[in-house]
Amino acid sequence: MTGLTSVLLMGAALYVSFQGQDTFSTAYAALQLAAPRIAQPAATDFTSKSSRVRPVAETRSDLEVIEASIRQSVDGREIIRNQPFTRIQATLATTATSLSADAPPYDPVAILNATEPLKAAGMDLNTDVYGTDVEGEVVVNQGAMPESFVPPRLISDQGAADFVRGLTDGGLYEVSPSAMAYADPTQDVRDLTAAEDATSLPGVAENVTVMPKTTLAADNGPGRSERFLTVRELGPLADTLVRNGFTRAQVSMVENALANLIPAGGLPVGVRLRILYGPVSGDTNSLVPYRMSIYRPENAPGDPHIATVALSDNGQYVVGLQPDWVEFPKEDVEQINVGNLPTIYRAIWETGRKHNLDDDTIKRIVGMYAYDVDMTKRITAGDSIEILETTEEGAPKPELLYVGLNLSGTHRQMYRFATPDGSVDFFDPDGETGKRFLNRRPLEGGGTLRSRFGYRIHPIFHTRRLHSGADLAAPSGTPIYAAGDGVIEWYKWQSGYGNKIEIKHVNGYETGYGHLSRYVKGLGVGSKVRQGQLIGYVGSTGQSTGPHLHFEIKINGNFVDPLSVKLPKDNVLPPQYRDQFEQTIAQIDDLMERPGTPAGAAQVASR
Secondary structure (H helix, E strand, O other): OHHHHHHHHHHHHHHHHOOOOOOOOOHHHHHOOOOOOOOOOOOEOOOOOOOOEOOEEEOOEEEEEEEEEEEEEEOOEEEEEEEEEEEEEEEOOOOOEHHHOOOOOOOHHHHHHHOOOEEOOOOOOOOOEOOOOOOOEEEEOOOOOOOOOOOOOOOOHHHHHHHHHHHHHOOOOOOOHHHOOOOOOOOOHHHHOOOOOOOOOOOOOOOOOOOOOOOHHHHOOOOOEEEEEEOOOOEOHHHHHHHOOOOHHHHHHHHHHOOOOOOOOOEOOOOEEEEEEEEEOOEEEEEEEEEEEEEOOOOOOOOOEEEEEEEOOOOOEEEOOOOOOOOOOOOOEEEOOHHHOOEHHHHHHHHHHHOOOOHHHHHHHHHHHOOOOOOOOEOOOOOEEEEEEEOOOOOOOOEEEEEEEEEOOEEEEEEEEEOOOOEEEEEOOOOEEOOEOOOOOOEOOOOEEEEOOEEEEOOOOOOEEEEOOEEEEOOOOOEEEOOOOEEEEEEEEEOOOEEEEEEEOHHHEEEEEEEEEEEOOOOOOOOEEOOOOEEEEEEOOOOOOOOEEEEEEEEOOEEEOOOOOOOOEOOEOOHHHHHHHHHHHHHHHHHHHOOOEEOOHHHHHOO
16 A cells, blocks of 8 residues: 555656646756746856846957968969968957866976977968959969060150159258157156066066955856857857867767757857856866856747756756846857956967867967966956968968967067078067067976065065065976076075076076976086976975975076066067068958958868
């Protein structure tokens, strides 16, 4: 009797839970997912109980194809043909997901290798843009002008005489105010300095303590964030999910859960997605998609909500209830959570993989800016990147032509240029490569900045002293590399510094490395080292409160801030190539300003 009663009770409970449904092929209908629409701000802070509005950043992710006619010399003939270029203009990712979770750790030695000049295989990529579009391919034959040919006269002798008379009658003219040989009094001190960027000031400010307004949000670690986006092109659901932080295993689970709800051909244009991200236990560097809701295009007939999938406690994506209704923004946006903002290094990897850039290309982009930009800093919402690529006929993959990086309002540009000897490198508009004479963080992983250059209260003696370098914390035994080519001048214990190495470089530059746990065998005073060569290991010898590298730079015997001092570039374009380089800049800038057409899903998938 007890068993029979139990069976009847279980059957009744199941019948009631599914409201009398006798078929369960469509989970969406069985679970009654139509939730009431509740007016709610589009961006609220999920990490606290407060209803305080969270900042929202507009995201841009434009992948376009540009068609341009280029001129090319082949076997003495000039050919004009159409060439496709791919242009990416995107905001840097403000959320780090599984898309970049396996990116290689930040490593100065790897950056050195990534910034080595390329060798062009035969003819380098062509950006010689022709002024007019052509159909197909046009061959231009050149020949000597016949001796009997007389060009028509465009101006009469009288017209020429009138022109010259007009110039001489003009007399003297006033000098432009911009030609004054003294400083413009309307400029301020910042305009007249040689500061490294718009956010830095020369000199050392004394009796000033700089502190952020609050660090509570950053100290809380990763929190929840929500992304609103619109599908711009017809394509498989899997491609959209992968570009937004779903792993392949998660994509498979989502597709299985939505098998009866999503068209087999993929998401149509105009469909809107709302993705909620959050941290996962044991991983403080990446966020995972907690929930994804799919909505019909704006003004489409029927209920706007199509389906929602959510991550269950056992790590499976299952069909879930529709979240509270919010009005979708016109543009793609993402909530800003200070704890979620990735480092510049991680953001470049996340954005690059989102746009299907291969890893070698991403490494080179990082290498272009690693000497000028602290890659361990967090990005600022709104930071962006521009990329131009092209594929020559028969080339196995797209080749990088241009990169523009906009960080905190400072725009840095690098252009590809090939010299006649076949060497290919990237130069800024001044003809300098991104590679610096010295590396500012010469240890594996770059270390964590614990103490800057300048006066401070000594952590051991509690007196105010000049801190002559920068302390970069890292685990004991972390490899340390030579910041630049030079000769070792000191290679033993030094009071306060513990085990220390000093290297003399050219032009009055010296670098010092303190608190080493041990040295590399085979080196000593007088040994020549190259940039990136292993010289020792992080330790805590001497007057130290923990394992770190004390790194310092001296110029003509004077200590300078190793993280902000302006360092000379390692390679500068020879003057004889300057005119040709200026032409390359103008042509690439023209391509970046031309209207483009959105790249199709097939083109994106094949990259």
